[in-house]
Amino acid sequence: MANDPEQAMTGAEALVSTLADHGVAACFANPGTSEMHLVTALDHEPRIHSVLCLFEGVATGAADGYARVSGGPAMTLLHLGAGYLNGGANIHNARRAWTPMVNVIGxxxxxxxxxxxxxxxxxxGMAGPNSVWIKSADKAETAGELAAEAWEASLSPVPGPAALILPADTAWLEGGKSGKTRARPMLWGPDAARIDAAVKAVKAAAKPMILINGTALTEAGLAMAARLKAAGVRVMTDTFFPRQARGAGRFIPDRMQYFAEAAMADLEGCDLMLVAGSQVPVAFFAYPGKPSVLVPDGCTTMMLGGPESDSAAILGALADALGARDAAPAAPLDLPGAPAGDLNAVAVGQSIARHMPEGTFVSDDGVSNGLPAFLMTQRAKPHDWMMLTGGAIGQGMPLALGAAMAAKDRKVLCLTGDGAAMYTNQALWSMARESANVVTVVFVNHSYRILNIEMARTGAGNPGPTAKGMLELDRPEIDWVALSTSLGVPAVAVDTAEAFDTALQRAFAAEGPQLIAAHVPAR
Amino acid sequence: MANDPEQAMTGAEALVSTLADHGVAACFANPGTSEMHLVTALDHEPRIHSVLCLFEGVATGAADGYARVSGGPAMTLLHLGAGYLNGGANIHNARRAWTPMVNVIGxxxxxxxxxxxxxxxxxxGMAGPNSVWIKSADKAETAGELAAEAWEASLSPVPGPAALILPADTAWLEGGKSGKTRARPMLWGPDAARIDAAVKAVKAAAKPMILINGTALTEAGLAMAARLKAAGVRVMTDTFFPRQARGAGRFIPDRMQYFAEAAMADLEGCDLMLVAGSQVPVAFFAYPGKPSVLVPDGCTTMMLGGPESDSAAILGALADALGARDAAPAAPLDLPGAPAGDLNAVAVGQSIARHMPEGTFVSDDGVSNGLPAFLMTQRAKPHDWMMLTGGAIGQGMPLALGAAMAAKDRKVLCLTGDGAAMYTNQALWSMARESANVVTVVFVNHSYRILNIEMARTGAGNPGPTAKGMLELDRPEIDWVALSTSLGVPAVAVDTAEAFDTALQRAFAAEGPQLIAAHVPAR
Structure with missing residues (x-):
């Protein structure tokens, strides 16, 4: 193609068409002057759908959501170093989810x-630490090949965000050539020697467990996990994971507790911890006098594979080697009745379990209010749950936007704290622009409630007026209905369980984005 | 103090009290779990006023505005690397304004x-590139001393953002000691040899000019500039500068044009370019076939001092050495009449010139609509104009917030494009919370209008539907009145010159923040 004089390409065109050749179908963008030729190149590439985001943190969070649903990387378009910084927190989160992503930085x-x-x-310097790969295409001739390399690097050996820097003259000069097409890299399969060692260890252990993440959390992976459970191995997921298949018909694994002391109590007596598709667990934060590594004394850890591995295949190989023929039971369909009374996170979870359509993708940035909904949907209709893995709040709505763009025939449910939602409220505008089928539930408590909890846990003392002023969002109270509608997303505020239940049912039935401001008490 | 057992301090307390000892009086914060002890320390430090910001880009932009008005650094409180990234674009802008700032990163x-x-x-790795100084206080004993060092480094030798990393255990452990108090560093004064050389060069030149920034743009500096002008030296400011004294009684310098070709035409024939408080001028962006360095062929450049220098003093020394006794005239007070008809940027500028109170600080993130207001206020009442120096839009409202916190007896006028304002709309909430006296004018054209201009200038071709979709904000149109009021700031939308004039007069007369959505045509 590049050798055909009738097909002379700019560097920007080579980059864009090469990514499209590799199946990249979405670009989440906020361009500037240095990216004008990239914008023109996207004009000429019908295989890529471009979504304008009014803040780069929306673009990068959306690319994360897109990849979690589609399995392949989306492209972002960021305006120089400043654009990268704006998108950086959700790139951090994506790195912590091992999400493939190709960030094109003008x-x-x-x-x-x-x-x-x-x-x-x-x-x-700024983008390197959170990128699995970073290069600059300093000539038009290299843009296509480096785009192919970036795509490949985003998927292997450890999936994550790749960064391709595109100087403006590379973009505008002719001489672009298509990059050589790569086959999609495979995740690593099980290692026979490790499986053998694991079988011996399991048989010798009093209380063995396996910590899982990655493909082990797919429907197929959980079927393998259910066999391990039946063979006497406790199955536990990481506290936060990129995506888990859940609901009726899926095995329900345990979940690592968030607070270190609760996690250690839960793990008491465990003498073998296998790890598949994850890492040895550590506490989210350090606290005075509390442990960092969440492994009991005397417990042996065995890595069967990290995020570079196909953990579902590892589980299958281990189950086979253990001779585990039976499987622990999967969740039955069990929908709760309608909630009543004051609105709180439990009532919200109850309504979600009742009304969430089959196949829904949940984007959970609910902070202190997400857990009840997570627990109450274990026996809901089959769905997938996506979590904030990197701790940088403000991911929920962008992730939901991207998920909706990748699964246009599904519903997406976004759960977000009000503090978290304020970080990237611009996502609502892109949802409206794209008619994205996202139902956003904002837990409105006018507070960084998690910090009120953490203030006590860290032993930082009772908050005085200045500290309270940094933990409460009550002056002024944000009007979420006005905010949402100002950005084009219809919204309603509710403060009773009955009203929430009705609003949620209506929102799922509607086309396009909807927002429910769920007023829940802060304490 | 640290040796007094009754005054045992944590590392966090040592850091905070040391900054307060150095005159730091404001902290713009978004804390997380790892900063709880810093929050407690701020509780115990009455000399520092803490302002909660719902996104870190608001905090860093506000710290920039605070420093531009007060002359000294404010503190920010950012939550780990992700918080730094969120605040990063406005730190980039601050670095480009040579603004002192102490970013405390948990x-x-x-x-x-x-x-x-x-x-x-x-x-x-991530914070280093945009920091003039970066260290981590890895022990409680060092937190106070490093805070003093950070404060000093933010002011000297080249002012800018300093980054002090504070691990959570440093914050919570006792053993903190006050840092040794530093004297405020002075900017560099004029160099006699360079002044002599400049005098000779000016006398030999046919069309000499001096490019100025920094303290040369204060009222005192401009009085010196007026003497140079009377002595035959053209005086020109950078296109974008941190702050300039303007209006009645102040000398009006020329301003470097933004577009490279216009700048080069304006500079034609110039054979000597002196530089004081700035750098040799370069184009904001490169364009195919256009120059990068904005110095005509055959023009000699002479650096009299960069951003590390007191450019006002340099101008004074040069004027003395040239024997320049007279001064070019200052601007007279000349207020325009009321505008009429359709609303556009010129009418907005006319109203601003009419109604802006003496002593107003203007925060200009107006992108393609800021220039008319700038030009039309040259003969308005005395005021100061602050610009976006780093090109990362979304600075205007945060900068205005910080300026208002530093000058509570003044009015602040924020001019912002709608695209720019969306980046950091969370600033409105902090304005409401703090009853900041900011009048925000949002130029609503539902477009990244500057990019429509740049699309043509870069030769990227006529935008097709995808490209148009990345330059226009028209689907959906943002309702700025609803957005602003949802965050607690009273707002009104206007689309005629008469209505804008009335709205602006009322907004300046009101207490607390006000927003005017000025609907101006996109073309």
Whole structure:
């Protein structure tokens, strides 16, 4: 194609068409002057749907959600180092979810870079730490090949965000060539020697368990996990995971507790911890006098495979080697009745379990209010749950936007705290623009409630007026209905369980984005 | 103090009290679990006023505005690497304004750092490029001294954002000691040899000019500039500058044009370019076939001092050495009449010139609509104009918030594009919370209008439907009145010059924040 003079390409065109050749079908973008030729190239590439985001943190969070649903990377378009920084927190989160992503970061034209223009910055330095791969395409001739390399690197050996820097002159000059098409890299399969060792260890252990993440949390992976459970191995997921198949027909694994002391109590007596598709568990934060590593004294850890591995296949191989023929029972369909009374997180969870359609993708950035909904939907209709893995709040609505773009025939349910939602409220506008089928539930408690809990747990003392002022969002109270409708998303506020139940049912029945401001008490 | 057993301090308390000892009086914060002890320490420090921001980009932009008005650094409180990233774009802008700032970035407890917990990241790697100084206080004993060092580094040798990383255990452990109090560093004064050389060069030049920024743009500096002008030296400011004294009684310098070709035409024939408080001028972006360095062929450049220098003093020394006794005239007070008809940027500028109270600080993130207001206020009442220096839009409202916190007896006028304002709309909430005297004018054209201009200038071709979709904000149209009021700021939308004039007069007369959605045509 590049050798055909009638098909002369710019570097930008080579980059875009090469990504499209690899199946990239979505670009979440906020362009600037240095990306104008990339924008034009996207104009000429019908295989990629471009979604404008009014803040780069929406773009990167959406690319994460898109990849979690579709399995392959989306492209983002970011405006130089400043655009990268704006998108950086959700790239951090994506790295912690092992999400493939190709971040295309515009830069000044190569001859202009030496002059330290106002928007110049050390993009490699800033973007490197949260990228699995980073290169700059400094010539039009290299843009296509580096795009293919970035795509491949985003998937292997450890999936994550790749960063491809595109100087403006590379974008505008002709001489672009398509990159060589790569086959999709496979995750690593089970290692026979490790499986053998694990079988021996399980047989010798009094209380063995396996900590799982990755493909082990797919429907197929959980079927393998159910066999391990029947063979006497406790199955536990990480506290936070990119995606888990749940609901009727799926095995219900345990989940690692969030607070370190609760996790350690739950793990008491465990003398073998196998790990598949994850890492040895550590506490989210350190607290004075509390453990960092969540492994009991005397417990042996055995890594069967990290995030580079196909943990579902590992579970299958282990179940086979253990001779585990039976499987622990899967969840029955069991929908609760209608909630009544004051609205709280439990009532919200009850309504969700009742009304959530089959196949829903849940984006959970609910912070202190997400857990009840998680627990109450274990026996709901089959669905997938996606979590905030990196701890940087403000992921929920962007992730939901991206998920909706990847699964247009499904519903997406976004659960978000009000503090979290404020970080990236611009996502609502893109949901409206794209008629994304997202039902957003904002837990409105006018508070960083989790910090009120953590203030006590860290032993930082009772908050005085200044501290209270940094934990409460009550002056002024945000009007979520007005905020949402101002950005084009119909919204309703509710403060009783009955009203929430009705609102949720209506929102799921509607087309396009909907928001429910669920007023729940802060304490 | 640290040796007094009754005054045992934590590391967090030592950090906070040391900054207060150095005159830091404001903290713009978004804390998380790892910063709980910092929050408690702020509770005990009455000299620092803490302002909660619902997104870190608001906090860092506000710290920039605070410093531009007060002259000294404010403190920010950011939650680990993710919080830094969220605040990063406005830190980039602050670096490009040479704004002193002390960014305190919480981190995991030192013993926890090796475990790569979900929120862990390479803070030094990410924050280093846009910091003039970066260190981690890994022991309680060092927190106070490093706070003093950070404060000093933010002011000297080149002012800018300093980054002090504070691990959670440093914050919570006792053993904190006050840092040694530093004297405020002085900017560099004029260099006699360079002044002599400049005098000779000016006398030999046919069309000499001086490019100024920094203290040369204060009222005192401009009085010196007026003497140079009378002595035959053209005086020109950078296109974008942190702050300029303007209006009646102040000399009006020329301003470097934004577009490279316009700048070069304006500079034609110039054979000597002196530089004081700035750098040799370069184009904001590169364009195919256009120059990067904005200096005509055959023009000699002479650096009299960069951003590390007191450019006002340099101008004074040069004027003395040139024997410049007279001064070019200052601007007279000349207020325009009321505008009429359709609303556009010129009518907005006319109203601003009419109604802006003496002493107003203007925060200009108006992108394609800011210039008319800038030009039309040259003969308005005395005021100060603050610009976006780093090109990362979304600075206007945060900067205005910070300016208002530093000058409670003044009015602040924020000019912002709608695209820019969406980046950091959370600033409105903090304005409401703090009853900040900010009048925000949002230029609503439902478009990234500057990019429509740039699309043509970069030769990227006529935008097709995909490209148009990335330049227009028209589906859905954002309701700025609803958005603003949802966050607690009273707002009104206007689309005629008469209505804007009335709304602006009322907004300046009101107490607390006000927003005007000024609907201006996109073309």
């Amino acid at each position: 830069d000044h034209a190569v001859p202009h870079q030496r002059y330290d223009a106002p928007l110049a910055s050390d993009i490699r | 981190d995991h407890a030192v013993p926890h750092q090796r475990y790569d917990a979900p929120l862990a990241s390479d803070i030094r």
